[in-house]
Amino acid sequence: MGHKALIIGTCDTKAEELCYLRDLLRTAGVDALIVDVGTGGDAAPEADIPASQVAACHPQGAEAVFVNDRGRAVAQMAEALCRLLAERDDVDGVIGIGGSGGTALITPAMRDLDIGVPKVMVSTIASGNVAPYVGPSDIAMIHSVTDVAGLNRISRRVLGNAAHALLGMLSGKIPEVAEDKPAIGLSMFGVTTQCVNRMTKALSPSYDCLVFHATGTGGRSMEKLAASGMLKGLLDMTTTEVCDLLMGGIFSAGETRLDVLAQADLPYVGSCGALDMVNFAGPETLPERYRQRRLYEHNPQITLMRTTAEENAQMGRWIGEKLNRCRGPLRFLLPEGGVSALDAPGQPFHDPQADAALFAALEATVRQTPERRLIRCPWHINDPEFAAMAVAEFHELMSAQPASPG
Structure with missing residues (x-):
């Protein structure tokens, strides 16, 4: 052979x-x-x-x-x-x-x-x-x-x-498919699925959409491909792995999450998806200091903990410093209506004050320029209008990129 x-x-x-x-x-x-x-x-x-x-x-x-x-x-x-x-x-x-x-x-x-x-x-x-x-x-x-x-x-x-x-x-033969569309990476969690599904439907005619599950390895895989040049842009809607890094959850992508922005000159549209939750395994695995916090049983193997205003401010500063080192054009969207399916009116993690602390910390940390911008959005992250805006911002950034040689 x-x-x-x-x-x-x-x-x-x-x-x-x-x-x-x-x-x-x-x-x-x-x-x-x-x-x-x-x-x-x-x-x-x-x-x-x-x-x-x-x-x-x-x-x-x-x-x-x-x-x-x-x-x-x-x-x-x-x-x-x-x-x-x-x-x-x-x-x-x-x-x-x-x-x-x-x-x-x-x-x-x-x-x-x-x-x-x-x-x-x-x-x-x-x-x-x-x-x-x-x-x-x-x-x-x-x-x-x-x-x-x-x-x-x-x-x-x-x-x-x-x-x-x-x-x-x-x-084994793998069917040949003409790869004539540029590949882009999108990050998704169960609680941001509606958002990302709408975006992939809108973007698929122009891009090969690679969706990564934000479970730690998902974020690392997406950024490894971006660093290697295989991805031409990122729609990082679900940055939840930062919660687990800073608060000790099980889905951390490590300290290097978002470092690809300083390494690769590629268009980036990001958001605060699922920054309201830290992931643990079964309830018995929660550290003692978290036992009295606001918890939600996602399934028998996964227990979610709502992040506080103080923790959201900490995450805002951490993410903001990473965004400041971005080499390419960047838009980071702040969904004022909620950052996940559980962070909405009537849902167990709805906490506008915690979200406000996140947004304020980001705005206080990020050094905004015409190329690096934070954008407040009046919608929930899973609203159709939010997905449409993220897609529009991404199209704008991509259209401003110089044509590839050859």
């Missing part, structure tokens, strides 16, 4: 499993190579790309990897692997196997690969929280069920399924 795949793991402990995967893929016609990321320094006859070759890709050389400290050696080998994969342009897919250490070593390099490049990770920890390993990428995690410690009746089936999953990704 002409496809090349890398099979990554530690040959000193998992050579049998790595060879099993390689044989399955080669039988199917894939040029499969074993990449050894063992940190013991011993040569492995099974490896097509030995650990010494991987380690040599480290910016400080192999001696920075082969040190007498396992934790440090794993971290340095992970950096070397990232550089090895970045230097190769002949890799069509990647499969890795490992326990907690191997998963932490291999997945950073997988995350650096482009979205759409097949990536499969067979791991002992894939039935738990995989967010630290998958991040904003499209890694397929498969739970190994048994430990990755030899071949048995279970591991043969699991590893075989993983090999065939990668084979299917490599060989």
Whole structure:
């Protein structure tokens, strides 16, 4: 078939499993190579790309990897692997196997690969929280069920399924679609769905609309694509991940949320979507200091907490400082009628005073210019008029952009 795949793991402990995967893929016609990321320094006859070759890709050389400290050696080998994969342009897919250490070593390099490049990770920890390993990428995690410690009746089936999953990704035909429309990113939560759905309907004739669920990884994924140049503009209606960052919720996108505005010169229309809520898991997971706050059970797994006026002011200042560093044209809309479906008259999170504190902090922090503007809107974020205004502002910013060369 002409496809090349890398099979990554530690040959000193998992050579049998790595060879099993390689044989399955080669039988199917894939040029499969074993990449050894063992940190013991011993040569492995099974490896097509030995650990010494991987380690040599480290910016400080192999001696920075082969040190007498396992934790440090794993971290340095992970950096070397990232550089090895970045230097190769002949890799069509990647499969890795490992326990907690191997998963932490291999997945950073997988995350650096482009979205759409097949990536499969067979791991002992894939039935738990995989967010630290998958991040904003499209890694397929498969739970190994048994430990990755030899071949048995279970591991043969699991590893075989993983090999065939990668084979299917490599060989399956994806229908070709003419990508003649520029791609743009939109952020959405359940409580801002009406707004974003109206916007995508209005924008779809002119743009390829990529909607991201604002659950932490969604915001990071959107901004990763924007930073790579794959998105030509952002309609960031749902900045709720900032709530979870500052107040300790479970859907934080981290301190770097909105940093893409300082990195990429792209049109940005944003808003305060769902800044009225912090997300926690079940009620029992709420920190003690929050137990008496205004709460709403979204479902048995998600409990929402209403943000206070003081917290809204804090978020307004945090977001405002990020907006001040924006390189491209920017409009940030303030929906005075409410920032989510729960923040409306008669709804459990309706709190005009808290919203007012958010808007006031933004206006006090953002240094407005003709290119960087805050706009107060008399509507609720899910009102048709609000969506129409956001779309109109975005069209105006995009029409002012210089034509792409060629």
